[in-house]
Amino acid sequence: MKRLFTTRTNLVLLLLIVILQGCATLGLTSKKSNTIETHIDLNAVENDQLLVTLDPGPFPAGEVTFYMPSVIPGTYEYSDFGRFISDVKAFDKKNQPLEVVKEDTNIWKIANGKQLDRITYLVDDTFDSEDGKEVYPMGGTKIEKDEVYLLNLHAMVGYFKGGKEWSYRVTIDSPADLVPFSSMESVSHTATKDVFLAGRYFNIIDDPILYTNDDSISFTLEDIEVSLAVYSPTGAHKAADFKDTLEKMMRAQKRFLGDANTTKSYDILLLLMSMEELQHYGGVQGALEHHTSTTVVFYEGLDTASLKEYLTDVVSHEFFHTLTPLNVHSEQVHYFNYNEGVMSEHLWMYEGTTEYFANLFQVQQKLIDEDNFYGRMSDKISSASRYDDTMPFTEMSTKIVDEPYQSNYQNVYYKGALINMCLDIIIREQSGGARGFLAVMQALAKKYGVDTPFTDNQLFDEIVAMTYPEVGDFIKTYVQGNTPIPYKSFLEKAGVTISNSDKKLQSIILLDSRTPFISSKTSEEGNVDLAVMGLNNRLAEIGFQEGDLLRVFNGTEIPELSKENMGALNMLFGTSFSWTPDQEVTFEVDRDGERLTLSGTVGIAVAPAKGIAAMDDATPAQIALRNAWLYE
Ligand SMILES: [Zn+2]
Structure with missing residues (x-):
């Protein structure tokens, strides 16, 4: 995975990368022929929740344990996807309910497995649930009736004890005007019904599905078929905008990798999100890696040039995960x-x-x-x-x-x-x-x-x-x-050396490649302020002094520092990354109890840096x- 993101302590867009990849352990039982009939009806959405039905075929006598994943390969953190399912019910063949005991956030037990016919539960999406904030958007689910569905199935479909190697036949009823994009094997497709086959639980995690309006492009890299599907809520961005950039870059990657690449197809699912969604995720954007696809989530408000740059950056990283x-x-x-x-x-x-x-x-x-x-x-x-x-x-x-x-x-x-x-x-x-x-x-x-x-x-x-x-x-x-x-x-x-030199900063609000000039500071009265921690050449010339408390930034009052306001703050300061040198900026600060207005042009901000250069x-x-x- 590669993500562009903002931390709670650091108000600057950072580049991070995480992978999502992996395989399932072999089942302990010999029930390899079992197929779990999985059904999801995208038309039956209530409160952004979907009903999922899993029909696993006969179990031998004894207890059945059902899991939602806690950790998925490559994110290197606990996600507890069990948090997003509720109302778990089990039924026997006569449609009578069986008792289900929730043992843990991610574990449910049904005492008499022999009677079990199927289980059902409701799945909440991560794009507007409180717990969903803690999951990366590119690993999350978005359920917006008749408009768009991002189905990262690890947040929707679980597995049975001993059954990680069982296959899943996933039947999805969909609105007629939405089209699925996925690297999961398609068994059949009509305008309103798709059937996919996941060879084992690993493929449930590895093959996300994006249902959206039909905006996609594709090209071939020698023997690899590459596709890009784009969902842009306002239609501001089209798949065709990115074709040339992606193709040029991926061709170069394929030349670099040579025979080390054996992928037959590669699908890029690009979901662009609104400002509210970006704030919901605290500014996190980026991509999640899979074996033959990647899910990319960015803010729709980025201009096409920036989106191209970010897409190039994340896709080049994700595609190299096909090597390791x-x-x-x-x-x-x-x-x-x-x-x-x-x-x-x-x-x-x-x-x-x-x-x-x-x-x-x-x-x-x-x-x-x-x-x-x-x-x-x-x-x-x-x-x-x-x-x-x-x-x-x-x-x-x-x-x-x-x-x-x-x-x-x-x-x-x-x-x-x-x-x-x-x-x-x-x-x-x-x-x-x-x-x-x-x-x-x-x-x-x-x-x-x-x-x-x-x-x-x-x-x-x-x-x-x-x-x-x-x-x-x-x-x-x-x-x-x-x-x-x-x-x-x-x-x-x-023949390359490291020396000290001046380096142009990406934004006037930075002190080095990623440290902002302001940081939270708690006053004696307990107020949390944004205080100036250091200066670059331009900030000094505009008249800032260390210790100034920032109150107004280009006409916008700095909101109270809180976790809830972090997204808004990130957006406010994020605009500085696209400023040109002649942009006028105005700040209001408190210094020794007095309000001062500081203004000037952005100019060229530089910082001393370790420079690597040829000797x-x-x-x-x-x-x-x-x-x-x-x-x-
Ligand atoms: Zn990675």
């Missing part, structure tokens, strides 16, 4: 435990390699220039510095669902990518430029592939055996160990290594 974890993953991922967090130690690869390649391919395929690539890596070094640099990456990975690891999760996109950059440079150096880390991943994908997991604690030995002892030293010291990585010494091998005096050997690293 799709084709290279451990047993913990393959036999995923949906109700306890049992995690692999290889987040450095699932997210780190994915994010690194999503940047490297752009310079290698000449979509960006070398300086742009260095800028991205230097941003990652700055971002990584805000997390615990001594937390061993493998330990963080296995314990990621719990603190203090969970709050370091975002570092998988910063330090995780940088770990891969260093490994890439080491392998290029040791091989005389002949191969890099992509070659290692291609070989692993060939050996393992979609259906064969590796053993979690044997992957590093295998990678070292395929490469050089220097790779093993690096992993031991900087990935499994608690030593911070000296990036400078690795970059210098390739002027690089040796021919360093230049050769750099060229092999970036362009081969």
Whole structure:
């Protein structure tokens, strides 16, 4: 998954990425032939709730346990999807009710399984329920009668104990003018009824369905059929707006990946949301990864140029997940435990390699220039510095669902990518430029592939055996160990250095690539204010001083600081990212009990930054290594 998001403490759009992928564990019973008849009627919506019926076929005697997932692959957090279902009922073959006991948020029990014919329950959507705020919108459900339905089925359909390998035949009655988009296998389709087949519970999670008006485009990348479906509430954006950008980028990705990609089709489901929905989710936007599709949710009010940029950014990351974890993953991922967090130690690869390649391919395929690539890596070094640099990456990975690891999760996109950059440079150096880390991943994908997991604690030995002892030293010291990585010494091998320079800021309200100039501060009277914590060149020239309390921002009173107002605040400050240098801005601040008005133009705000740049005096050997690293 990749998400663009705003935290509660940090009022700035941030880039985050998480994956959603995985497989189901083998069932413990031999009932492999069981098919769960699943029925959803999209026409029968009441209070944004849908009725779901699951008819699992005969059970042997004894108790039946029904689960909704708590954890889904790749989000690295507990979501408790059981919260979104209610009124769970069980019936026997004579349509008489059976007793259902709710044991836990995600677990229901029916004592006499032999009598059970079917269960029914109501599903609430996440887009306007209170609990729904805690789920990522791209992993959530949106039920808007006759208009749009985003069906992330892990929030709607559960599984039976012992039945994660059973198939699901999903019958959906739909309004006649809405069309489904999904990578789930279609058995039949009419204007008002669709039947899909999910081979096992894994596919229920892995193949979301978007029912919307028929706005889509498709193109082929050699043998991959790529489709994009768009839902835009006001019709402001069309699928055709994004075709050229997506096609150009994905063609370059396919060239970069070579044989390592075996996907036959790839579907992009893009749902654009309203301002209220964006606020409901506290500003969270982004994409959730699946094996052969991705769900992307952005704010509809973004201009087409920004949407193109964000879409390129998230889809390039998501599509590289078809390399890992799709084709290279451990047993913990393959036999995923949906109700306890049992995690692999290889987040450095699932997210780190994915994010690194999503940047490297752009310079290698000449979509960006070398300086742009260095800028991205230097941003990652700055971002990584805000997390615990001594937390061993493998330990963080296995314990990621719990603190203090969970709050370091975002570092998988910063330090995780940088770990891969260093490994890439080491392998290029040791091989005389002949191969890099992509070659290692291609070989692993060939050996393992979609259906064969590796053993979690044997992957590093295998990678070292395929490469050089220097790779093993690096992993031991900087990935499994608690030593911070000296990036400078690795970059210098390739004739690249880290120096201090001024860097243009994306917004006047920033102090560095993502820290805002204001932060919440509680006064002696207990009021929570937004206080100026630091200045950049432009803020200083406009007349701000540290400690000023911000009251009015371009004519808008700053609302009281509360969780509820966070979305509104993010939107208010978010506009600053699209300002041009000649934009006039006005602020009102309180300083020593006095109200002051400060105004000026946005200008060019800069901040001192660690700059990565090619060395002027690089040796021919360093230049050769750099060229092999970036362009081969
Ligand atoms: Zn990801």
